[in-house]
Amino acid sequence: MxxxxxxxxxxxxxxxxxxxxxxxxxxxxxxxxxxxxxxxxxxxxxxxxxxxxxxxxxxxxxxxxxxxxxxxxxxxxxxxxxxxxxxxxxxxxxxxxxxxxxxxxxxxxxxxxxxxxxQLDAGAPGRSRAYAEELAACLAEGRRGDAVALFMRSVGLPPEVVAGIRQSPMWAPMEAIAPTLAYDAAVLGDGALxxxxxxxxxxxxxxxxxxxxxxxxxxxxxxxxxxxxxxxxxxxxxxxxxxxxxxxxxxxxxxx
CATH class of the missing domain: 3.40.50.1820 (Alpha/Beta hydrolase fold, catalytic domain)
Structure with missing residues (x-):
């Protein structure tokens, strides 16, 4: 390294x-x-x-x-x-x-x-704003697991799949870097080019x-x-x- x-x-x-x-x-x-x-x-x-x-x-x-x-x-x-x-x-x-x-x-x-x-459809800016606000709230309250779950739902994973992943060994490493989900939200902005x-x-x-x-x-x-x-x-x-x-x-x- x-x-x-x-x-x-x-x-x-x-x-x-x-x-x-x-x-x-x-x-x-x-x-x-x-x-x-x-x-x-x-x-x-x-x-x-x-x-x-x-x-x-x-x-x-x-x-x-x-x-x-x-x-x-x-x-x-x-x-x-x-x-x-x-x-x-x-x-x-x-x-x-x-x-x-x-x-x-x-x-x-x-x-x-x-x-x-x-995301280039007319509803994309509103969805992006709502996601960023909910994500920020989860992170501000220390709910890293909820932040990861929110991200997974936002990319289309069904709730039952997210629940299963939450019980797997991969969940803890994702929680550890959950604050960086806000970084990616900032990179994406409102979804436009x-x-x-x-x-x-x-x-x-x-x-x-x-x-x-x-x-x-x-x-x-x-x-x-x-x-x-x-x-x-x-x-x-x-x-x-x-x-x-x-x-x-x-x-x-x-x-x-």
């Missing part, structure tokens, strides 16, 4: 695998860098992979108050640790963070995104699964339409919980 220091002094931990042109993996909500461990191993043939813990997760530190700009600075620090320029892969809300970082001018050579969860995408010149691949649902394709096409060098590809038979054995070959081909 290596570490780097963000602009506000927060220590950001990462694993470095392989050798060659660098690519950085950005995880989504409720995840540490462990979610990408298999993907990192598969990618680390002919390239250097930096798989990092976002702030407040795993082995990384945290500094309050939170701001999306601080997470962009975290990614900038990891890019610097990679040599000053790198390709970036973002997963789910991590894809939105990667897009925001690219729009902010970080030296990203190529950008690959797995199902950025933009971030400003400045027309200035993102890095070649960008937006990947979606054929079984995820129409929202993913709608979001992907909107992102591609907003980018000067974006394209969309569909992974047949995949849903949001993608198989790395299926995704990594497409990602590796794009990265070159």
């Amino acid at each position: 290596g570490t780097t220091c963000s602009a506000d002094g927060t220590v950001i931990a990462f694993d470095r695998l392989g050798a060659g042109e660098p690519v950085i993996l950005v995880s989504g909500a409720s995840c540490t860098r462990g979610v990408h461990a298999q993907a990192a191993g598969l990618l680390a043939t002919g390239r250097t992979v930096l798989n990092y813990d976002r702030r407040g997760r795993g082995d990384s530190g945290d500094t309050l108050p939170y701001a999306v700009e601080r997470e962009i600075e975290d990614l900038a620090a990891v890019i610097e640790a990679a040599g000053g320029r790198a390709a970036v892969f973002g997963n789910s809300s991590g894809a939105v963070l990667a897009l925001r970082a690219a729009a902010a001018g970080l030296p990203i050579t190529r950008l690959a995104l797995w199902e950025p969860p933009f 971030p400003a400045g995408l027309a200035g993102v010149t890095a070649p960008t691949l937006v990947l979606t699964g054929s079984r995820t649902g129409p929202w993913a394709e709608t979001a992907a096409r909107a992102v591609v339409d907003a980018l000067p060098a974006g394209r969309h590809a569909v992974l047949d038979g995949q849903d949001h919980n993608v198989s790395w054995e299926v995704l990594v070959p497409r990602l590796a081909a794009f990265l070159g």
